[in-house]
Amino acid sequence: MKSGKRALLAAAVLISCAFLIHGELEPWIQHTPSGPAIAALFRTVPMPGGPVSILRPPAESRPALTNLIAAAPRDSMLYRLRAQEGEVALDFVAAEADWKMYVATDSDEYAARMELADFYHRRGYVETGTAPFTAGIDTKLPCHFVKMSKPLA
Numbered sequence: 001m002k003s004g005k006r007a008l009l010a011a012a013v014l015i016s017c018a019f020l021i022h023g024e025l026e027p028w029i030q031h032t033p034s035g036p037a038i039a040a041l042f043r044t045v046p047m048p049g050g051p052v053s054i055l056r057p058p059a060e061s062r063p064a065l066t067n068l069i070a071a072a073p074r075d076s077m078l079y080r081l082r083a084q085e086g087e088v089a090l091d092f093v094a095a096e097a098d099w100k101m102y103v104a105t106d107s108d109e110y111a112a113r114m115e116l117a118d119f120y121h122r123r124g125y126v127e128t129g130t131a132p133f134t135a136g137i138d139t140k141l142p143c144h145f146v147k148m149s150k151p152l153a
Contacts, residue, residue, distance in 0.1 A: 026084075029055065037081055040064035058089035076106035080115070092123065117146065125150045 032038055041061050042053040056064070065082040072078065079102040086095030099116045106112035125148040133143040 025055065032077075032081065036068055037065070037078060040068055041081070041085075058085045058091075061085050062089065074105055076102050076112070079105060083119070087119070087122070095119065117148075120148050123150065 029041060032041065041056060041064075043056050043060070044051045044053050062082055062085050065078055065085065069075070069078045069082065079098045083095045083098030083102060086092070086098055096119065099119045103109065103112040103116050127146055128149045129147045131145040131147055133139065133145060
């Protein structure tokens with residue numbers, strides 16, 4: 001009976017490990033369209049079964065994305081990818097600058113501003129109120145600014 005309990009315990013541990021150990025890419029990497037941006041994010045390494053593409057660390061991918069941005073400075077997706085890689089590298093100053101460039105270059109400014117707000121939420125900022133929109137600019141819908149602040153820790 002003891003060996004049956006050990007086998008059951010071993011099976012339970014193996015099943016638990018199967019749930020804990022799995023390879024998953026972040027959605028922003030999974031849904032990146034094929035092209036030069038994918039080459040900036042992945043590199044091929046030789047393996048016994050053949051070459052395998054692996055995710056580059058931010059120290060490699062950020063310079064590659066910078067080169068792509070130099071070639072296509074109006075491509076907002078590249079700024080977005082570099083901002084997300086900056087967050088992974090914990091370089092929040094550079095990530096913030098890239099998020100702001102993403103807002104400035106993206107065709108869907110509303111969605112880009114929402115992603116910028118998400119960045120500030122991830123950094124610990126909370127919404128503290130609103131401010132009136134800039135006077136003299138005609139908008140299709142009523143607009144206002146959202147004020148955010150970060151509590152001192």
